[in-house]
Amino acid sequence: MSTPVGRFDAFGGRYVPEALIAALEELDEQRQKAWVDPEFVAELDRLQRTYTGRPSIITEAPRFAEHCGGARVILKREDLNHTGSHKINNVLGQALLTRRMGKTRVIAETGAGQHGVATATAAALMGLDCVIYMGKRDTERQALNVARMRLLGAEVIPVEHGSQTLKDAVNEAFRDWVANVETTHYVLGTVTGPHPFPEMVRDFHKIIGEEAREQVQELTGRLPDAVVACVGGGSNAMGIFHAFVPDEGVRLIGLEAGGAGIESGRHAARFATGTPGVLHGAYTYLLQDDDGQTIESHSVSAGLDYPSVGPEHAMLHDSGRAEYRAITDDEAMEAFRLLSRTEGILPAIESAHALAGAMQVGRELGPDAVVLVSLSGRGDKDVHTAGRWFGYLTGEELVEEEKRKAEEHPAQEEGSGW
Amino acid sequence: MSTEVTTTPPSTELSRTLAACRAEGRAALVGYLPVGYPTVDDSIAAMVALVESGCDVVEVGIPYTDPVLDGPTIQDASVVALAGGVRVADAFRAVRAVAEAGAPAVIMSYYNLVLRHGVDAFAADLAAAGGWGLITPDLIPDEAGAWLAAADQHGLDPIFLVAPSTTEQRMAATTAACRGFVYVTSVMGVTGARTTVGGRAHDTIDRARAATDLPLAVGLGVSTREQAAEVAAYADGVIVGSALVKALGEGEDALRALTRELAAGVREGRRAEHGEGPQA
Structure with missing residues (x-):
């Protein structure tokens, strides 16, 4: 065999x-x-x-960085790709x-x-x-x-x-x-x-890290101290981590969905609570019960709401080359709000987990540090969720809006210009 | 190109059971039911009913949350069983009941359940319950080092699947890793009743025969006496799952009736081969 x-x-x-x-x-x-x-x-x-719009740019986020212990925070803008994510x-x-x-x-x-x-x-x-x-x-x-x-x-x-x-x-x-x-x-x-x-x-996504590694060096004259990315299955994280794996001085930090909190049992924190097993063709960390049945995951972010994680992350976790932390729904939404208000960028809620990670890591490393964040997607898709989370939209308003739209024939639908 | 050598496979109780059926001029009927559907006790009684109604081998299925090789019937039964609180340990109870009823029992399980139990502990518990082997729908021999060692240690038969898409090289290697019988999937697809079993089953059986002397059992899609007879004409075993699950959903009487029909079917296939065609 x-x-x-x-x-x-x-x-x-x-x-x-x-x-x-x-x-x-x-x-x-x-x-x-x-x-x-x-x-x-x-x-x-x-x-x-000519189609995706690569290379994606990097954006330094100085007003957001004030909430990250003053560390320099640099966003890799995968949210600007065609279709809005990596x-x-x-x-x-x-x-x-x-x-x-x-x-x-x-x-x-x-x-x-x-x-x-x-x-x-x-x-x-x-x-x-x-x-x-x-x-x-x-x-x-x-x-x-x-x-x-x-x-x-x-x-x-x-x-x-x-x-x-x-x-x-x-x-x-x-x-x-x-x-x-x-x-x-x-x-x-x-x-x-x-x-x-x-x-x-991973190989189709590794361009994220290859571009970012050069861009950050061009901007700052050195490698970042830490690279942070959200981890559902883990594709944007592997994409941005890959080029930095040989750079031993660069910390790689993956952020999982902590959902309502680890202790609540409603989360997708595979590394925090999971154990190795097989799901969907791979041996890796997963949420499972004593019999090996898959446990359902939970997160405010659908993209991170998955009970298992890519096997290369499992390797990076066990070898200690990367570290993984859980970010709760509350922490992610706070980072969502901050980036929106300080930089004029609505992040995907998935990516907001990475931003919350940057806030932690920046505070730990202090003002001399450079933190590279994978901004893996844009938040337009999350306006309903975020609007309701912060009370800018109510369920009744959503129902009313959809009801009015549903009653109009599309050809008769009127806006009012800008 | 490797030269293909057909070696004599090891004889086990399971392979001898299928060979004995072949000696009677018929195929063996292999019946599958998931433990825990509709309840653990009812499922075990149903498995005993399979034996009493003419099943030669019983496949005890362990419900799993993510059964990628199963169609809607077995998926839905698994959901019911899991919601009812079925545990892996219940499968060993079922194996014991089948063995006590006088038929060989094998377990069919997705691999994570085996892994989580501990591969060696699973094999030990299966052997202690009187089981003869394990069918692994999502484990190929390439990844099965730990299980193959445990199977040797505890005298169990590892049963792997081959498919119409299996290459010649893999056909040789996979059948060589099997004992008891080889599970030949008749079609490219998941479990569930089909109107036709399809010509690819015959072709896949021919290719498997060229690679091994082990008994060959065909699964996926067989639901009627006529189909059982058709498959029995070229296979050593006929595996029926979803149709039995559906019948059990109607009650134990329906299950017994279908099992008797299928048992008659596997006895008609060989006659068909000799030109006494019973088929509609």
């Missing part, structure tokens, strides 16, 4: 039905060939420049690979809808059929993103089994893939899953 592949020390691997192994081996072979094929590299580079880096790469493998259909899972929208975007761009699986509870909470995906030509299938959230959407995508693997590529949205997904998705 061949030796295990795709290991990050003990973590990772390939825990999936045999039916998928041939497809995973083909994918592994094709992505390795693609990385050394000048034509593929040039096409990806062209799309990043997710596009990965989906463009995987969509190009799909075409290269001669497949005509892509499927993806989505929680809040960000990865689904990004996948639908790439599918539209490249003329691929697209099916997005989304937990039924999530489709009800994110009706606007469902419409967005449908506008882009994707079919959105609500998943009515299990807990009806992201993990069940992943399960359903795997089931579709087993049945349709000859024509279909599964565009997994984060750095977990069976090999080669963790490594491949």
